[in-house]
Amino acid sequence: MTSRAILRAMVGFYIAIFLLYLFGPLLVTSITAFNTPSYPQAWPFETFTLDWFVALWNHRAMMEGLQNSIIIGVAVVALSVPMGLAASIMMNQIYARARGLFYLVTVSPVLTPGVIIGISTVIFWKDALALSDFTKSTFYNGLVLATLGQASFISAYCMLIISARLQRFDRGQEEAALDLGASFPQVFWHILLPFLRPALISAAVIAFLTSFENYNTTTFAILADKTLVTVIAGEVRQGTTPALSALAVVIIAISLAGAIAYEILKRREEARASRILEAGRIAEREAKAELAA
Amino acid sequence: MSSRFVVLLIPLAVIAIFWLMARREAATRGPGHRGYFDRNGALLGTVFIALVGFWTVFLVVLPYLYMVVESFHPRLIPSKRGGPEDVLTIAQYRSFFVEPSSGNWNTIHLWAFIYTIGVSVVVAAFNFAICYPIAYYMAQSGTRQRVRVLMLLLVVPYWVNEILRAFALRLLLASKGLINQMLMGAGITDGPIDFLGANVGLYVGLSYAYLLIMVFPLYNAIESLDRNQIEAARDLGAPWWKIHRDVVIPYAKPGIASGCTMVFMLSAGSLAAPQFLGGPRTLWFTSIVYDFFFQSFNWPRGAAYAFILLVACIAFVLLMLRVFKVSLGETIR
Numbered sequence: 001m002t003s004r005a006i007l008r009a010m011v012g013f014y015i016a017i018f019l020l021y022l023f024g025p026l027l028v029t030s031i032t033a034f035n036t037p038s039y040p041q042a043w044p045f046e047t048f049t050l051d052w053f054v055a056l057w058n059h060r061a062m063m064e065g066l067q068n069s070i071i072i073g074v075a076v077v078a079l080s081v082p083m084g085l086a087a088s089i090m091m092n093q094i095y096a097r098a099r100g101l102f103y104l105v106t107v108s109p110v111l112t113p114g115v116i117i118g119i120s121t122v123i124f125w126k127d128a129l130a131l132s133d134f135t136k137s138t139f140y141n142g143l144v145l146a147t148l149g150q151a152s153f154i155s156a157y158c159m160l161i162i163s164a165r166l167q168r169f170d171r172g173q174e175e176a177a178l179d180l181g182a183s184f185p186q187v188f189w190h191i192l193l194p195f196l197r198p199a200l201i202s203a204a205v206i207a208f209l210t211s212f213e214n215y216n217t218t219t220f221a222i223l224a225d226k227t228l229v230t231v232i233a234g235e236v237r238q239g240t241t242p243a244l245s246a247l248a249v250v251i252i253a254i255s256l257a258g259a260i261a262y263e264i265l266k267r268r269e270e271a272r273a274s275r276i277l278e279a280g281r282i283a284e285r286e287a288k289a290e291l292a293a
Numbered sequence: 294m295s296s297r298f299v300v301l302l303i304p305l306a307v308i309a310i311f312w313l314m315a316r317r318e319a320a321t322r323g324p325g326h327r328g329y330f331d332r333n334g335a336l337l338g339t340v341f342i343a344l345v346g347f348w349t350v351f352l353v354v355l356p357y358l359y360m361v362v363e364s365f366h367p368r369l370i371p372s373k374r375g376g377p378e379d380v381l382t383i384a385q386y387r388s389f390f391v392e393p394s395s396g397n398w399n400t401i402h403l404w405a406f407i408y409t410i411g412v413s414v415v416v417a418a419f420n421f422a423i424c425y426p427i428a429y430y431m432a433q434s435g436t437r438q439r440v441r442v443l444m445l446l447l448v449v450p451y452w453v454n455e456i457l458r459a460f461a462l463r464l465l466l467a468s469k470g471l472i473n474q475m476l477m478g479a480g481i482t483d484g485p486i487d488f489l490g491a492n493v494g495l496y497v498g499l500s501y502a503y504l505l506i507m508v509f510p511l512y513n514a515i516e517s518l519d520r521n522q523i524e525a526a527r528d529l530g531a532p533w534w535k536i537h538r539d540v541v542i543p544y545a546k547p548g549i550a551s552g553c554t555m556v557f558m559l560s561a562g563s564l565a566a567p568q569f570l571g572g573p574r575t576l577w578f579t580s581i582v583y584d585f586f587f588q589s590f591n592w593p594r595g596a597a598y599a600f601i602l603l604v605a606c607i608a609f610v611l612l613m614l615r616v617f618k619v620s621l622g623e624t625i626r
Contacts, residue, residue, distance in 0.1 A: 011426075011430055011434075014426055014427075015427065015430065015443070018423070018427055019446060021501070021504075022446070022447065022450050022504065023446075023450065024465070025458065025461035025462050025464070025465050025501070026450055026453060026458075026461055028461065028464060028465055028471055029457075029460070029461040029464055032464060039469065040464050041469075042464070042471050043471060043474055082344055083344045083345065083347070083348040086340070086341040086344040086345045087344075087345050087348065087349075089333075089341060090341055090342075090345050093329060093332065093333075095311055095312075095314065095315035095318075097311070097314065098311040098314075098315070101307075101311075102349075105349050105353055105354060106348075106349060106353070108353065108357075109353055111554075111558060111606070111607075111610065112562075112603060112606075113558060113559075113561065113562020113579070113602060113603070113606065114562060114564075115562050115564055115579050115582060115583070115599065115602075116360070116562070116599045116600075116602065116603050117356075119360060119582070119586065119595065119596060119599050120356035120357050120359060120360035120596075120599075121352075121356050123356065123359050123360050123363050123592065123596060124355055124356035124359040124360070125356075127297065127359065128351075128355075148352055151348070151352060152348070152352035152353055152356070155348050155352070183334065184332065184333055184334035184337065185334045185336065185337055188333075188334075188337055209452070212454075213454040213455065215454070215455055215456060215564065215565055216562065216563070216564050216565075216579075219564065219583075220586065229454055229456060232454070232456050232457060232460075233456050233565070233568075233569075236456060236459065236460050236463075236569050237568070237569070240460065240463065240464070244457065244460055245460075245464075247457065248453055248457045248460070248461065251452060251453050251454075251457070252449070252452075252453060254452070255448075255449050255452035255453070256449055258452075259445040259446075259448065259449050262445065263441070263442065263445060266441065267438075
């Protein structure tokens with residue numbers, strides 16, 4: 001065996017170990033979801049059962065939490081994507097000397113521990129919403145505060161994603177449209193937004209997922225309400241039940257399906273791109289042949 | 294209420310100062326320059342300002358300032374807030390160093406603070422060590438399709454939230470868990486080893502939770518390195534470790550700084566791993582803050598501790614940036 005082959009085997013071995021570290025715990029958890037004992041147990045495997053999935057489905061608090069998580073997630077997307085978009089557009093236009101401060105303020109929530117964002121959100125909004133009885137009774141609740149707290153840092157993610165694409169925007173397109181008589185709102189709706197579409201979509205997806213999974217900020221800001229994650233946290237604190245394993249299985253299944261769908265889509269796209277390239281080459285060859293004749 | 298009201302004015306004053314400066318400078322500009330509202334249209338311009346203003350002022354700056362102000366106040370029942378007893382004080386910060394009831398050094402909280410920072414540094418270093426080979430492989434030697442599949446495999450576990458991942462590790466490491474069953478089954482140990490009590494669970498949990506946060510910045514940094522540079526070094530006879538030390542790592546410095554700071558910050562601020570995987574006698578700093586809010590209902594002291602954590606984290610990040618000689622903009626990408 002050559003040294004190169006040894007090296008390659010070692011790299012393969014390392015990747016295998018790494019993936020085992022990554023997936024091992026989840027795999028073991030998944031097995032416990034199908035085992036009968038009420039303490040999650042992977043070994044010995046007693047009898048195959050789907051009861052824990054039924055238990056999960058009948059778990060009132062979790063289903064309620066799931067509903068709240070979705071509501072908060074949608075609200076966060078609705079707030080964060082426009083705020084991130086507006087901030088990334090303003091970043092280029094803002095008074096040059098204020099830009100450093102603006103950047104620092106908008107990006108600071110990314111670097112702040114989530115716990116601190118949660119605490120500061122509650123402290124501020126408790127006082128701010130107490131100004132009138134109406135705002136206190138309508139808005140001072142966990143759903144609103146969790147949305148506001150999460151939006152403060154998720155908007156920064158959105159801004160960073162959108163900014164990355166905005167930097168590649170060709171200002172010439174805007175100038176051309178303006179010269180041809182388009183108004184500014186028209187340029188925004190018909191040129192800038194379509195150009196930013198991929199970034200807006202990925203910002204929305206990331207915003208929703210981040211909101212859905214968030215624990216550190218939410219656990220403070222959620223007050224007396226609950227989200228799926230805070231319900232799970234309560235369950236784990238009290239002890240362990242295989243219903244949680246069942247939930248992990250469901251989430252893993254969904255994300256695996258998503259990953260596989262993404263991979264198939266990507267491969268199909270690549271195949272199409274290479275077909276177009278091939279067609280282009282054939283056309284070019286034919287054109288050349290025609291010219292020669 | 295007065296100090297809280299003053300705080301309200303700070304962001305407004307800062308915005309006004311910059312606006313005035315911009316006005317003065319705009320007066321010296323030529324006629325070809327377009328103003329903000331000319332450029333965006335009146336409606337969109339207003340909407341942008343409203344959105345950005347709401348975010349930066351009401352969701353970022355004011356909450357932070359309010360938390361800081363709260364931390365300089367005594368703990369009072371709601372009816373006494375704003376009354377004569379509601380004065381500015383540094384008692385909450387003093388209590389971090391000196392226990393108010395006994396007057397002795399507050400060794401428990403000081404130790405928890407040092408422990409949290411120390412463990413977070415070690416976790417960041419450990420994750421760098423184990424993720425670097427993977428990132429290097431993905432960025433430089435893997436084929437495109439294989440890298441994409443590997444990347445998907447890396448992402449899938451991260452769709453499972455932090456708490457379920459902590460739960461999964463707990464099933465493995467508990468005294469009735471699989472690892473203890475295996476060790477006892479193989480006859481290596483007689484009784485179960487208390488991994489969770491010995492904080493092994495905490496360390497593994499923190500490392501496990503933030504693997505991906507390390508892999509991606511490293512991958513992005515190494516990926517743009519021209520492969521010819523590595524080939525050249527190899528042709529000139531450099532051994533593999535010298536190639537990494539003198540070519541790859543200096544080049545990937547921004548990515549390394551980014552990955553390490555992010556993992557450090559997340560780990561120092563993490564709540565799930567210490568709550569669900571830490572031993573019963575382990576005091577993590579964020580857990581202390583959590584208890585001030587939910588068990589002793591001492592918000593000012595909790596706010597003071599949160600602010601101490603924030604300052605420590607910022608100081609650490611700035612130190613890292615100085616050591617690695619990279620800018621903040623390069624780190625957050």
